[in-house]
Amino acid sequence: MENLTEEKLFAQLQELIGNISDLDEAAMGQVQERLDSLTKPQGSLGQLEQIAKQLGGIQGTSNPQIKKKAVLLMAGDHGIAAEGVSAFPQEVTPQMVYNIMNDGAAINVLARQANADVFCTDVGVAFPIEATGNIIQKRVANGTKNMAKGPAMSRQEALQALLAGAEVAQEKIQAGYNLFATGDLGIGNTTPSSAIVSLFTNSPLEDVVGRGTGIDDAGLINKRQAIQKAIDVNQPNTEDALDVLCKVGGLEIAAIAGSILQAAASRVPIVVDGFISTAGALVAANLAPKSTAFMIPSHGSVEPGHCKALAGLGLEPVLNLNMRLGEGTGAALTFHLVEAALHILNEMSTFADAGVSEKS
Ligand SMILES: O=C(O)c1ccc[n+]([C@@H]2O[C@H](COP(=O)([O-])O)[C@@H](O)[C@H]2O)c1
Numbered sequence: 437m438e439n440l441t442e443e444k445l446f447a448q449l450q451e452l453i454g455n456i457s458d459l460d461e462a463a464m465g466q467v468q469e470r471l472d473s474l475t476k477p478q479g480s481l482g483q484l485e486q487i488a489k490q491l492g493g494i495q496g497t498s499n500p501q502i503k504k505k506a507v508l509l510m511a512g513d514h515g516i517a518a519e520g521v522s523a524f525p526q527e528v529t530p531q532m533v534y535n536i537m538n539d540g541a542a543i544n545v546l547a548r549q550a551n552a553d554v555f556c557t558d559v560g561v562a563f564p565i566e567a568t569g570n571i572i573q574k575r576v577a578n579g580t581k582n583m584a585k586g587p588a589m590s591r592q593e594a595l596q597a598l599l600a601g602a603e604v605a606q607e608k609i610q611a612g613y614n615l616f617a618t619g620d621l622g623i624g625n626t627t628p629s630s631a632i633v634s635l636f637t638n639s640p641l642e643d644v645v646g647r648g649t650g651i652d653d654a655g656l657i658n659k660r661q662a663i664q665k666a667i668d669v670n671q672p673n674t675e676d677a678l679d680v681l682c683k684v685g686g687l688e689i690a691a692i693a694g695s696i697l698q699a700a701a702s703r704v705p706i707v708v709d710g711f712i713s714t715a716g717a718l719v720a721a722n723l724a725p726k727s728t729a730f731m732i733p734s735h736g737s738v739e740p741g742h743c744k745a746l747a748g749l750g751l752e753p754v755l756n757l758n759m760r761l762g763e764g765t766g767a768a769l770t771f772h773l774v775e776a777a778l779h780i781l782n783e784m785s786t787f788a789d790a791g792v793s794e795k796s
């Protein structure tokens with residue numbers, strides 16, 4: 437892929453976007469009818485009913501099924517870390533990649549409990565990584581550049597990372613997975629995510645920038661200044677999602693966006709994790725507005741910009757657990773609820789079957 441020109445990569449992206457179509461309204465109508473026939477006041481299972489309907493619309497059937505589940509975790513490093521925007525040193529990114537490989541991270545535990553597999557892709561870690569086990573090697577660069585001094589990456593790199601994420605999703609769809617969660621890992625990545633969310637939702641930085649892994653008050657001021665500098669230096673054009681992505685984004689954020697676009701093109705639902713994942717989802721939505729219909733919201737992150745990002749996508753979180761870990765942890769927890777929605781659809785009795793009187 438490295439040898440392809442920017443034009444060829446852009447054409448591939450355009451083709452991917454062109455393959456995204458609308459949800460199947462007829463199937464959604466059938467799911468709604470079934471939900472309304474079940475022994476409960478209509479709509480009383482709230483967002484569970486919405487999810488069941490969405491799954492029907494995505495799979496194009498009144499009887500949606502989940503076979504295999506995967507967390508597509510994208511890892512990358514950030515040149516902006518040099519500005520002291522994180523509470524942790526950059527070497528934590530590769531260290532955590534190995535921890536994930538050895539099954540010791542929170543996402544391994546939560547995915548296992550949900551009977552899901554974790555695949556961690558190195559799209560741009562700044563240190564060497566030996567990819568074995570569940571680690572997939574698709575490195576585009578050894579981290580991004582410092583966006584406070586110039587663009588985080590070239591347009592070509594952004595396209596490569598987007599398509600790397602799409603490729604991973606495509607490989608896993610071919611292997612039989614039909615429900616995804618997004619996930620991220622990368623020291624410093626709440627900084628580009630904040631820039632993206634601020635730009636795409638037209639929100640002031642004060643409302644969007646948070647403490648990430650746990651910076652103090654002085655750190656928060658410094659982080660805001662670094663983001664302001666990145667925006668001033670790069671002048672991203674919000675009408676051009678690729679421009680925003682390459683100037684103030686990240687390689688793993690691009691890959692998350694790419695995995696969402698591929699999921700949408702292949703009609704596979706994808707649960708969107710926390711702040712960084714939702715920044716990636718905003719990139720996907722700005723590239724391909726139709727992709728939002730394939731996104732399932734998960735939790736509301738502690739990061740203050742997350743609610744802005746979710747609102748920008750028209751998504752409402754289904755969980756609120758005060759989490760701020762990333763890795764796909766909130767999305768993996770949401771797998772249980774997605775499956776609950778299908779159990780409801782398939783296993784509840786109807787008013788007629790159970791002999792329960794309908795609304796008078
Ligand atoms: O997903 C979230 O909502 C989230 C919120 C805060 C932090 N994180 C994780 O923490 C890292 C980024 O934090 P920071 O402070 O280094 O920018 C990165 O590895 C993320 O996965 C994740």
Ligand SMILES: Cc1cc2nc[nH]c2cc1C
Nearest residue numbers: 524528532649761762763
């Ligand atoms: C330990 C640690 C684990 C993480 N997982 C995702 N981001 C992280 C950041 C840190 C610091």
